[in-house]
Amino acid sequence: MTEKKILLDHGSGGKISHAMFSDLILPLFDNPELRQADDGARLELRFDEGFDGGVDSKGTSLAFSTDSYVVDPIFFPGGNIGDLAINGTVNDIAMCGAIPEYISVGLIIEEGFAIEDLKLILKTMANAAQKARVRIVTGDTKVVPKGKADKIFINTSGIGKIPAGINVSGANAKKGDAIIISGTIADHGISILSSREGLNFDSDIQTDSAPLNGMVQDILNSGASINVLRDPTRGGLGTTLNEIAHQSGVDIEIREQDIPVRGPVRGVCELLGFDPLYIANEGKLIALVPEDEAQAVLEIIQKNEYGKDAAIIGRVSKKSEGRVYLKTTISGLRPLDMLIGEQFPRIC
Amino acid sequence: MTEKKILLDHGSGGKISHAMFSDLILPLFDNPELRQADDGARLELRFDEGFDGGVDSKGTSLAFSTDSYVVDPIFFPGGNIGDLAINGTVNDIAMCGAIPEYISVGLIIEEGFAIEDLKLILKTMANAAQKARVRIVTGDTKVVPKGKADKIFINTSGIGKIPAGINVSGANAKKGDAIIISGTIADHGISILSSREGLNFDSDIQTDSAPLNGMVQDILNSGASINVLRDPTRGGLGTTLNEIAHQSGVDIEIREQDIPVRGPVRGVCELLGFDPLYIANEGKLIALVPEDEAQAVLEIIQKNEYGKDAAIIGRVSKKSEGRVYLKTTISGLRPLDMLIGEQFPRIC
Numbered sequence: 099m100t101e102k103k104i105l106l107d108h109g110s111g112g113k114i115s116h117a118m119f120s121d122l123i124l125p126l127f128d129n130p131e132l133r134q135a136d137d138g139a140r141l142e143l144r145f146d147e148g149f150d151g152g153v154d155s156k157g158t159s160l161a162f163s164t165d166s167y168v169v170d171p172i173f174f175p176g177g178n179i180g181d182l183a184i185n186g187t188v189n190d191i192a193m194c195g196a197i198p199e200y201i202s203v204g205l206i207i208e209e210g211f212a213i214e215d216l217k218l219i220l221k222t223m224a225n226a227a228q229k230a231r232v233r234i235v236t237g238d239t240k241v242v243p244k245g246k247a248d249k250i251f252i253n254t255s256g257i258g259k260i261p262a263g264i265n266v267s268g269a270n271a272k273k274g275d276a277i278i279i280s281g282t283i284a285d286h287g288i289s290i291l292s293s294r295e296g297l298n299f300d301s302d303i304q305t306d307s308a309p310l311n312g313m314v315q316d317i318l319n320s321g322a323s324i325n326v327l328r329d330p331t332r333g334g335l336g337t338t339l340n341e342i343a344h345q346s347g348v349d350i351e352i353r354e355q356d357i358p359v360r361g362p363v364r365g366v367c368e369l370l371g372f373d374p375l376y377i378a379n380e381g382k383l384i385a386l387v388p389e390d391e392a393q394a395v396l397e398i399i400q401k402n403e404y405g406k407d408a409a410i411i412g413r414v415s416k417k418s419e420g421r422v423y424l425k426t427t428i429s430g431l432r433p434l435d436m437l438i439g440e441q442f443p444r445i446c
Numbered sequence: 447m448t449e450k451k452i453l454l455d456h457g458s459g460g461k462i463s464h465a466m467f468s469d470l471i472l473p474l475f476d477n478p479e480l481r482q483a484d485d486g487a488r489l490e491l492r493f494d495e496g497f498d499g500g501v502d503s504k505g506t507s508l509a510f511s512t513d514s515y516v517v518d519p520i521f522f523p524g525g526n527i528g529d530l531a532i533n534g535t536v537n538d539i540a541m542c543g544a545i546p547e548y549i550s551v552g553l554i555i556e557e558g559f560a561i562e563d564l565k566l567i568l569k570t571m572a573n574a575a576q577k578a579r580v581r582i583v584t585g586d587t588k589v590v591p592k593g594k595a596d597k598i599f600i601n602t603s604g605i606g607k608i609p610a611g612i613n614v615s616g617a618n619a620k621k622g623d624a625i626i627i628s629g630t631i632a633d634h635g636i637s638i639l640s641s642r643e644g645l646n647f648d649s650d651i652q653t654d655s656a657p658l659n660g661m662v663q664d665i666l667n668s669g670a671s672i673n674v675l676r677d678p679t680r681g682g683l684g685t686t687l688n689e690i691a692h693q694s695g696v697d698i699e700i701r702e703q704d705i706p707v708r709g710p711v712r713g714v715c716e717l718l719g720f721d722p723l724y725i726a727n728e729g730k731l732i733a734l735v736p737e738d739e740a741q742a743v744l745e746i747i748q749k750n751e752y753g754k755d756a757a758i759i760g761r762v763s764k765k766s767e768g769r770v771y772l773k774t775t776i777s778g779l780r781p782l783d784m785l786i787g788e789q790f791p792r793i794c
Contacts, residue, residue, distance in 0.1 A: 099561070102560065103557075103558050103561060104555050104556070104557060104558060104561060104589055105589070106557050106589050107589075108555070109587055109589030109590075115587065119587075122561075122564070123568060126569055126571075126572040127568075127581075127582040129582070131583035131584070132581075132582060132584065132585075138584055139583035139584040141583065141605070160605070162584055163584055164550035164551070164552045164584055164586050164603055165552065166552040166553070166554050166588045166601060168554060168590050168594075168595075170594075199489075200479070200487070200510055202510060202511070203475075203512070204514040204552075204603075206516060206554070206599055207452050207457070209452060210451050210452060212451060212452075213450055213470075214450070216452065216470070217470065223474075223475070224475055227475070233479060233480075234475040235477065235479035235480050235487035236479070236480065236486055236487040236511055236512055237475075237480075237512060238512050239463065239466065239467075239471075240457045240515075240516045240599075240792075241452055241455075241457030241458075241788075242457075242516050242791065242792060243454065243791060243792075245593075246516075246518075246596040246792075247594070247595050247596065247599070248595065251588075251599065253552045253601035253603075255601075255603035257489070257605065440589075443589065443590065443591060444588075444591075444594075
């Protein structure tokens with residue numbers, strides 16, 4: 099890490115974010131849980147140590163995750179910062195193979211913020227929590243003077259239960275695994291972008307923000323072997339696949355023509371020069387499953403209300419140092435790198 | 447709640463904060479855990495529901511808490527926002543009678559923030575975590591454009607284990623309980639205030655920020671009966687005692703002359719017209735214990751490195767609607783209300 103000042107890129111979820119994590123944060127805080135570098139930490143319960151009436155954990159463990167939401171604007175087509183904050187943390191926990199149960203909410207509000215807007219956001223959070231079947235059990239509110247924050251920032255942290263026998267991690271990708279995406283990509287990022295001041299244009303593009311824990315349970319309850327689950331948020335599908343390839347030490351190949359992108363989203367991307375592979379999603383997951391189970395898992399996902407556009411988009415080609423390749427419709431195989439910096443800030 | 451805009455008072459931890467919680471937040475998010483309204487939520491583990499190899503919880507439970515830190519300035523005598531963020535959440539969990547284990551860290555950083563300052567803050571967090579024997583296991587970093595946040599805000603959430611048989615809550619105060627404070631009050635708030643631009647004056651007043659989980663374990667391991675544990679942060683001792691009186695439906699009487707306040711802190715308070723009873727602490731706890739065990743618990747606290755100035759300062763006088771009275775050195779008994787709004791913002 100050679101920079102002297104924090105750049106927007108440090109919050110991008112791309113290469114520069116990763117460098118800050120591995121060069122600065124991980125060495126200082128180092129421990130086995132943090133080193134997993136998954137969407138949430140997997141915590142082994144150790145209730146048997148030195149307690150009266152202690153509990154034998156029998157392999158059950160907890161997932162624990164946190165995210166702060168600083169999206170701008172706070173209201174956008176299809177949602178607002180409130181449901182984004184609930185769904186985002188619900189999904190990070192679900193991606194550990196866990197059942198999300200409890201959510202904390204930390205509000206940082208700018209002085210002068212309209213109470214009506216706060217009410218609407220909190221109501222949206224309550225509805226999202228109900229839909230995802232999680233409970234908001236603890237919270238905190240801070241107010242800072244006008245001009246010291248931008249309207250409202252929300253942190254959510256969450257706890258889920260990982261049933262015994264579940265072992266889902268970005269480090270578990272195996273040669274031959276099929277790569278499934280649960281639906282169209284780039285909807286969230288483009289919905290935010292298209293609702294920004296100065297960039298308003300008519301479109302019916304909405305955020306895809308949704309809770310994916312039901313879908314994850316559908317898959318796990320089927321008894322299918324799932325090696326990796328990940329939601330491609332900041333940095334998009336391209337960056338998340340690079341994370342998986344790196345964590346697992348494998349090469350991944352995806353086929354451009356099989357990646358679902360809505361027409362209007364593709365249109366905006368072409369108009370503004372963005373690559374949908376690097377645009378944030380908030381209601382999509384990537385699942386890596388053994389080839390012979392891929393079709394069955396795909397069908398399970400497609401039956402879920404948030405998975406009807408799911409598709410198999412590629413495979414893990416070999417053990418390697420962790421590269422991702424895109425088979426384009428025109429020019430054959432090209433390397434698909436991680437997003438370097440920030441395409442546009444405050445997307446979530 | 448009749449206001450139309452968010453005021454600094456809504457983040458004060460005083461009456462107006464409480465009104466927002468009970469009028470706006472609780473009705474929307476309502477559930478038994480949130481209704482406890484303690485420093486952290488007490489969660490019953492239910493690993494026996496529908497799991498292969500599930501776990502029988504035998505009464506063991508989790509504590510879960512969250513806090514965002516927006517303190518200004520971020521560096522102040524005796525500490526910085528980093529150790530404040532670790533100790534604050536460690537203490538909220540400890541006040542549930544729990545052993546804090548895991549911490550999450552959510553950073554919101556302003557573009558242009560000096561990496562050297564970030565390094566120092568993260569290093570302080572790592573040291574504080576080590577001292578408190580907790581592990582930072584998951585995190586998130588967001589960067590917002592210059593001017594959209596003030597330097598750095600930190601959210602920490604935490605998980606602790608509540609051993610079977612422990613039942614500590616603000617709702618458990620009983621008639622006759624002695625009230626113990628673990629040391630001098632108002633150090634943190636006055637250290638922040640005295641380091642603010644324009645208010646600089648020479649003094650050796652330092653924050654009292656410290657992890658109190660060791661002290662809580664010392665008390666609990668002694669087998670003493672502890673009814674209430676609470677750390678008097680925002681709103682100070684006066685507000686926290688009002689919370690306890692209200693939650694438990696009791697009247698509390700404290701004696702002004704027995705409340706420990708350092709000379710320089712008292713001096714600044716007198717100079718600026720602040721009441722130390724309403725100034726934030728970050729390394730103190732209030733313990734309510736049956737009268738006949740009070741002396742023994744006091745001595746345990748005094749042996750702890752953060753408890754040498756501990757004192758018994760009053761008692762629970764009767765079942766009631768929840769009032770607090772101060773026996774002053776001059777004028778007899780006067781009602782001590784909850785802090786209404788904000789004495790000064792961004793104290794933690």
